Amino acid sequence: MVAVPAGVPDVPGIRLTATELMSLRDEAAARMRHRPLTRRAGAVPARLAGAGMDLREIRAYVAGDDPRRMDPAATARTGQPHIRSLHEDRDDTILLVADFRAPMLWGTGAALRSVRAARHLVQAGWPVALRGGSVAALMIAGPRPAEIAGSGGDGPMISLCAALARQHDAALAAPADDVPLAGGMARAMRLSPEGGRILVATGPDGWQGAESVLAALARRRVLTVALILDESEIQPPRGVLGISGGGHSRTARLLAPDLAPGLARLRALGAIAIEVMP
Template sequence: MVSAALDHPGIRLTAEELLALRDTRAPRNGHRPATRRPGAVPARLPGAGMDLREIRAFAEGDDTRRIDPAATARTGLPHVRSFHEDRDDTTLLIADFRPAMLWGTGPALRSVRAARCLARHGWEAVARGASVAGMTITSSGISVLPGRTGAQQLSAVAQMFAHEHDRALEQSDSSPTSLATALVCAVRLAPAGAQVWLATDTQGVAPEDEPALGRLARRRRVMLLCPLDPIEVSPPSRALSVRSGTSGRMARLRPFDPTLLSARMRTLNVTLEAVCDDPS
């Protein structure tokens, strides 16, 4: 339980506000699995599934391991088999609640806004029948919730987000958990073909985290979700006084420029999404 000083909307995160983001207008997904594996849906991703799509003439660039001997012998020309690709439709929501996220100059902390954005993407996954997994990163460690389907699962993720955010607000540990450690764990939670939403600040991915992030993005669609604080979008035009101990100086803030961060992420096969407003 957080102290009374922190128990205010925008500072304290509640499961109820995340559950309220569900779009009741979205149609309920009546999808049934395309194969006998639970959660498998057809998708155009690298790699073949088990269901035969067609046998066709060999073309330059085709994998010779897929040559069909019977069709080749029958026609006298090389023929290959192609298959319907399958994947497990899983969405992993990663909320960074380390100290750098626990601040804000607007109506809500950046950590709270990050959780709201993740919840919206979680509800979108639930609506299409996907499996949803959750992870939080705080100064005290990592909490995970393995993937399952349904609204009840998203409710459990919301409860975990709220609980871990309360703990993060009360923590005073100055040595937060490494993001790389969390990303190694994320590889086990998100199967190949999964979608991963990582909500952190614009400085949340350090150079030493990049190898782990690159491995996570190797066979998954990874989105770096950065909720921008109002002061990063429209900073004051005047110079501000910055003090540290007995020293101080004047500095002028500039709006956040996503160019460099976006370029860094592209080299890792990660997509940057900078968010200026809360989901409505």
């Protein structure tokens, strides 16, 4: 049994556990078993042509082909120019970036925004691990982000789930609200190889201030920024609300935020911006 840190409520939806993250494995495996490869019967997945090292085919040269790939033997044998077509090399890697800073440690629904962020990340990580790909993690909760180097298979993924749960406990015990995302994201350059995927789970405005590093990452990687939305942002309560604190009180009305400008800005930086609904 894992001890609950002092001050951390052991309540589902507030405390993140490794067990719930590991349970998402079966869900990912089921999706992989039942997902059709294509609508056309009899089709099988194939590797794409590209600039890798493995030979795909030797074929006749056509205008636009790279002459550096000319195959001398086939050209001499047929009397016509032939080139070597190669398979494309693709790294099945993903870096999961969890924003556990103070603005993520709240929620009006069944779970904190940070808990839902971790679940979303792990749901993306398990399929990669089950395919034998590499899954790395970067957890930003304080001035010193925690990281897990990329690896594949069940064992490393289970360790990653446990690390997410530990870091979330630490964030709940000592929330940090003055830590910029950009400082932690700078480590993503080292954890994610060029051509790899990066998935960042943060709040609607959690990415602001990190535009330069996000743009740099998006230039050579597939960067997705998942905005974890709260129920109050989707359907704010109607009517006037009373707010009090520090001996003062006032009334206010909550309005749904306009996310369109932020989504457009992220896409302009080269990122794929998605909204994750409650």
